[in-house]
Structure formats: structure tokens, C-alpha cells
Amino acid sequence: xxxxxxxxxxxxxxxxxxxxxxxxxxxxxxxxxxxxxxxxxxxxxxxxxxxxxxxxxxxxxxxxxxxxx
Amino acid sequence: xxxxxxxxxxxxxxxxxxxxxxxxxxxxxxxxxxxxxxxxxxxxxxxxxxxxxxxxxxxxxxxxxxxxxxxxxxxxxxxxxxxxxxxxxxxxxxxxxxxxxxxxxxxxxxxxxxxxxxxxxxxxxxxxxxxxxxxxxxxxxxxxxxxxxxxxxxxxxxxxxxxxxxxxxxxxxxxxxxxxxxxxxxxxxxxxxxxxxxxxxxxxxxxxxxxxxxxxxxxxxxxxxxxxxxxxxxxxxxxxxxxxxxxxxxxxxxxx
Numbered sequence: 001x002x003x004x005x006x007x008x009x010x011x012x013x014x015x016x017x018x019x020x021x022x023x024x025x026x027x028x029x030x031x032x033x034x035x036x037x038x039x040x041x042x043x044x045x046x047x048x049x050x051x052x053x054x055x056x057x058x059x060x061x062x063x064x065x066x067x068x069x
Numbered sequence: 070x071x072x073x074x075x076x077x078x079x080x081x082x083x084x085x086x087x088x089x090x091x092x093x094x095x096x097x098x099x100x101x102x103x104x105x106x107x108x109x110x111x112x113x114x115x116x117x118x119x120x121x122x123x124x125x126x127x128x129x130x131x132x133x134x135x136x137x138x139x140x141x142x143x144x145x146x147x148x149x150x151x152x153x154x155x156x157x158x159x160x161x162x163x164x165x166x167x168x169x170x171x172x173x174x175x176x177x178x179x180x181x182x183x184x185x186x187x188x189x190x191x192x193x194x195x196x197x198x199x200x201x202x203x204x205x206x207x208x209x210x211x212x213x214x215x216x217x218x219x220x221x222x223x224x225x226x227x228x229x230x231x232x233x234x235x236x237x238x239x240x241x242x243x244x245x246x247x248x249x250x251x252x253x254x255x256x257x258x259x260x261x262x263x264x265x266x267x268x269x270x271x272x273x274x275x276x277x278x279x280x281x282x283x284x285x286x287x288x289x290x291x292x293x294x295x296x297x298x299x300x301x302x303x304x305x306x307x308x309x310x311x312x313x314x315x316x317x318x319x320x321x322x323x324x325x
Contacts, residue, residue: 050294
């Protein structure tokens, strides 16, 4: 049963998160910060998520290619 | 988002997944046995239909702001995966998705697998191969169609686009009876990655409470902007790879 649960969890992790969990983490943090800025500081932070996503993509690509010919 | 953009995004995304599922179904059917292959495909499609029937109406009950936050986050993460892989493939750091090679591998394994009947299925291997292939590729189709349809409150059009893509790919597959290796899969995946990431950012930020300048018209800047960033990263990686490869022989020459 625990093996089945583990493979079930691994499947969904791979399906949603994929090879690099950092991208998902950056998106989650950026969305939380956007909500915080909008609701607590009245800043219309529409720009935060695109900046974070572009940065996360570059970071992930750099990690995937560093040291490879 | 216009109905045309919704239709095209879901259609292209689903067509790419359908091409991958077709490769597996053909490998199972042509090397093993068609009846068990079709049984596996039918059961997988039934499971997918149940998922759509349960999730589709359930999503319409979720308030739109919460739906956009969750779906936006998922689409942005999902889109980043697609875009990352497409950029790595386009720049040469990852091998291109080769349907012919995948088909050859599946056929080689299918030929050596033992033939055994179970639960009324004549060839259990063909059944499970086809079932897994259609279910796994179909899950991505269902995810994209349901999330886009729910956010645009037009599930019918999203479902029609997904069904049209599956029918077109299946019809072409039946006609040529070979994997669709000429489909420019990586270009299509790049385009879908751009769309998923763009809509993920748009809906995610809206769900978090932000308002985009120009409202829906902001997408006219977000989609091309994301595409340009993706193309820019691809060009940078290509240049870095070429420079790295040129430096290796030069270093070898100076050492000699």
C-alpha cells in the first residue's frame, strides 16, 4: 500500500513539478508576494510574476546546461 | 481571450500529446495485437471521460478568483516545464523528441514481451501498453482543456478543440499507419509552453488580486513577450554551446 502511495505521489510530482522543483517554488513565492503587496500594501504588483517566471526559467536553464558541452 | 485563441491553444497542445499517444498505440497494435490494444485504449479513454465528467462540473463551482489563482499557478509551472524542455531541445542540450526512435524502442520491447491473457484480454502486454500511453498523454490533454475551459467559462469549446485534435491525429495515423515523425513537435511544444506560461502568469496574478494594465488586452503583450524571452534564451544557449564546442578543440590543439 505504501509503495503504491509512493508511486502515486511520484507520478503527480513528476506530472506537475517535473525536472526542476525550483520553478514551482519561485511561482508559489511570487504569487504569495503578489497577494501580499496587493492586499497589505495596496501595490498593484502585476509585474512581479512575469519577472519571477522569466528569472526562474533562466535560472533553471543555467543549472541544466552548466558544465555541459 | 477570444474563442479562436482558446480553441487553437487547446487544439495544438492536445495534438502534440495525441501524436505521442499514437506512437505507443501503433507500436502495441502493429507488433502485438489490435483487439487488446483497442481495449486498452478504450478503457483509458473511459477513465479520462470520468475524470472530465467529475472535474469539469466541480471546477465551475469554485469561485473564479480562487480558480484563477490555483489554475494560474499550475499552468505557469506546467508551462515552464514545457518551455524549458523545448528551449533545451532547440539549443541542442537535449535530444529532439524522435517519434521514430521511440516507436522503434517500443516495438523492440513489445516483440520480446511474453504473450499472456488476463481478465478476458487476449494480450495483456498490448492492453497495458496502450492503456498507459493513452492515459498518461490524455491526462495532460484533460488538464489543459479543463483549466482553459473553466477559466474562460467555455468548457464546451475547449472540449471540442481537444476532441478535434485527437480525431485529426487519429485519422492521419490510421491513414499513414506509422508514427507522425514529420510533425514539428518541438516547435509546437515551444508554442504551447509560451501559451501555458503566459496564461498561467495572467490568471495567477489576477487570482492573487493584481489588475493587468489594459485587462485582457495585456495578453497581447504577455504572449509575444514570453515568446521573445524563450527565443532569446534559445539563442543565448546556442551561442554558448557553439563557443564551448569551439573552445574544446582549440584547448586540445594548444595542449598538443
